[in-house]
Amino acid sequence: MKFTKITHPLSRRAFLRGVGVTMALPWLESVPVWGDDKSKTASSEPPVRFACLFSGNGYHSKEWWAKGEGKNMELGKVLEPLLPVREKLLFLRGLYNQEALIGGIHSCQTGNLLTGAHLAPAGEIKSGVSCDQVLAERLKNQTKVPSLVLGCEPSIAAIHKNYSMIYSSHISWSSPTTPTPLELYPALAFDRLFRDEVGRADKSVLDAVTEDTRGLRNAVSKSDQRRLDEYLSSVREVEQRIEQAGKAGRLQGWRPTLAKPDVPRPADGIPQDIDQHMRLMCDILVLAFRTDTTRVCTLKLNNDHSSLRFPNLKVDYMIHHLLSHTDGADWLKVNQFFTQQLAYIATKLDQVQEGDRTLLDNSMILMMSSMMTGNHNNDQLPVVMVGRGGGQIKTGRTLDYQGKPNRKMCSLYLSLLDKAGVHLDSFGDSKERLAEI
Incomplete structure (x- = not known):
């Protein structure tokens, strides 16, 4: 199909289309409407995106801290990868989930991280609807994909x-008894964003929308043409990296008796290397937000009670869970590797200009764990956020809720849902916002 010249505000979401493929457009100044057919007034304001990154088993007991403000903010060694974006960072101390203190470790501390709900014991599965899925349900008519739920380690x-x-194994819940399925395969996550018929995966997404792209270039401004070129280049780069994933042959954990596989490598598999796997998932998150294919994403970097190994860090003698009990130099390396993923996402988002702000300014990216350290203490949780929620959040700050009457995680979620345009009387175990956010 041909993309007709834009002479008036669009009354629907704009897409590039090809055979079996739909790609949402990035933010363009020449396309003045964000939202669906229900929009009554045209607005060129970019939308607010929400993401949550999770890493299990907590962090180094002495190196998760922040102090100061703005460009003078100091960060503990775990958070040092975030120094370049510290002016767009919010460090939250003292928040916790009351229901996660009821007993048990790991599972009991993780299953309600984004719900604040009471967890059923004895093998029964019951939590609550997580804040990301509440947001996804409210915004589902405004994007192609309501939410993207990604993972780098299989469920237990x-x-x-x-x-x-x-x-x-899950922080996102579609219903109280249904954890949202994790997408572990970068190729399939990519397909979900852009393909209408996954069976056509032998053809490049960009090749499929070439004709529509040509028509669009003639209809937008010079600056939008540049934005479109940058966006399409980033899509091509991720496609090429997915094709190469796993070909280096560096294995981790158990070593098989064969140096090379004696059967053809399966297509569209999970990359062998955890650093490559995580980086691809980070790129897909950025692409999803950049294209407005979804505005809601969770990325579970590993499970609580994780069995991941880290040969990429020269730390391959111990799995993540056991390493978390050591609190030594190798544990710090692993912690920094996880926060590097957040730093990478933040930096990529901050390079994308959306009107007067950047894509990072228009996002809220949480990173947290279900316990403070590997010793299972969760009377307060490690929480950090980057992004300004569409300019609504003052960043470059540390907020300390220790000793305050309102320090519930669900109070934070109520505040963030407000910034995304979803206003609730209550969520989980809270009816209050965090006034400072």
Whole structure:
């Protein structure tokens, strides 16, 4: 199809289309409407995006801290990768989930991280609807994909301390009894964003929309043409990297008896290398937000009680869970590797200009764990956020809620949902906002 010249505000979301493929447009000044057919007034204001990154088993006991403000903010060694974006960072101390203190470890501490709900014990599965899915439900008519739920480690099916390990493996919940399925495969996550018929995966997404792209270039401003070129280049780069994923042959964990596989490598598999896997998922998150294909994403970097290994860091003698109990130099390396993923996402988002702000300014990216350290203490949780929620959040600050009557995680979620345009009387176990956010 041909993309007709834009002479008036669009009354619908704008897409590039090809055979079996739909790509949402990035923010363009020549396309004045964001939203769906229900929009009554044209607005060129970019939307607010929300994401949550999770890493299990907490962080180094002495190196998760921040102090000061703005460009003078100091960060503990765990958070040092975030120094370049510290002026767009919010460090939150003292928040916690009351229901996560009821008993057990790992599963009981993780399953309600984004819900604040009471968890059912004895192998039963029951939590609550998570804040990301509440937001996704309210915004589902405004984007192609309501939410993207990504993971870098498969779910665990077992019982630990009287609680299902399903809780340890999921932070996003579509209903109280249904954890949102994780997408572990970068190629399939990519397909979900851009393809209408996954079976056509032998053809490049960009090749499929070439004709529509040509028509669009003739209809937008010079600056929008540059934005479009940058966006299409980033899509091509991720496509090429997905094709190369796993070909280097660096294995982790258990070493097989064969140096090379004796059967053809399966297509569209999970990359062998955890650093490559995480980086691809980070790129897909950025692409999803950049294209407005979704405005809601969770990225579970690992499980609580994780079995990941880290040969990329020269730390391959111990799995993540056991390493978390050591609190030594190798544990710090692993912690920094996880916060590097947030720093990478933040930097990429901050390079994309959307009107007077950047894509990072128009986002709220949380990173947290279900316990403060590997010793299972969760009377307060490690929480950091980058992004300004569409200019609504003052960043470059540390906020300390220790000793305050309102320090519930769900109070934070109520505040962030407000910034995304979803206003609730209550969520989880809270009816209050965090006034400072």
